[in-house]
Amino acid sequence: MTLPRPRILLTNDDSINSPGLWAAAEALSPLGYIEVVAPAVQQTSMGRSFPREYDRSVTRRSLTVHGKEWTVWAVNGSPAQALLYGIYQVMCGDMPDLVVSGINYGENIASGITISGTVGAALEAASLGIKALAISLETPVSMHYNLSKEVDFSVAGYFCGYFAEKLLTRVMPEDVDVLKVDVPANATPDTEWVVTRQSKQRYFYPAPGEPDPITGVQPMNYEARMDLSTPEPNSDLQVLVYEHKVSVTPISLDLTSRTDFDKLRNLIRR
Secondary structure (H helix, E strand, O other): OOOOOOEEEEEOOOOOOOHHHHHHHHHHHHHOEEEEEEEOOOOOOOOOOOOOOOOOOEEEEEEEEOOEEEEEEEEOOOHHHHHHHHHHHHOOOOOOOEEEEEEEEOOOOHHHHHHOHHHHHHHHHHHOOOOEEEEEEOOOHHHOOOOOOOOOOHHHHHHHHHHHHHHHHOOOOOOOOEEEEEEOOOOOOOOOEEEOEOOOOOOEEEEEOOOOOOOOOOOEEEEEOOOOOOOOOOEHHHHHHHOOOEEEEEEOOOOOOOOOHHHHHHHHHO
16 A cells, blocks of 8 residues: 655745755655745745735746746745645645745854744744754855855755655654754765754844945844854754754744743742
């Protein structure tokens, strides 16, 4: 008896036109049936948001990528909105076996992961009980928005397929709702991967830009910075940025602090 092929919903936050998305599609194709539903335009840093200003329209498109014809869906909304429209409109409410979000331009590490639309879409999938993978490639900040074709996603694609296959064929431990994978810029398929925890440090810092000469509006950009004085062994920041290894971080939907509840209760009651 032949088992049905798994259904994988692929999304991102860099838009339907991102080379990273298509590197993921190519890597996932041998594993199952791929449904590509992604934001119509760049949605970096949207987190798990549901902005009301978008009309959430869904447009069917035909694209040729690396000689293969694809029918895809572009959503005028955030990554989390694209995910939901993919499930409830494109897939008619049938839950996919796996959601993959990425491959993102730029690493998603440390305390800033709640800003990430890549991670946000994966968390939205996890909230519906769907296995989810959020995968990102380390790139310079200057390439986070421009969909540069100079970025080579082939190795990140390899790791995308590798960890997607593991999620499809294995039962993850309790409290592992999302696997967050960050691939260093200089990685090869032989680069070691390490299970990490999320760093509590800040990694992307605000960097005010030059005011617009006409409007006077000053853009708020960002830059990557590391606090060398407080290393965090086995954190995603340490493993990716300092050790240049693939970081694999298990993420939970439970954001509750691990503090002692009795101590906290007594402190508040004083």
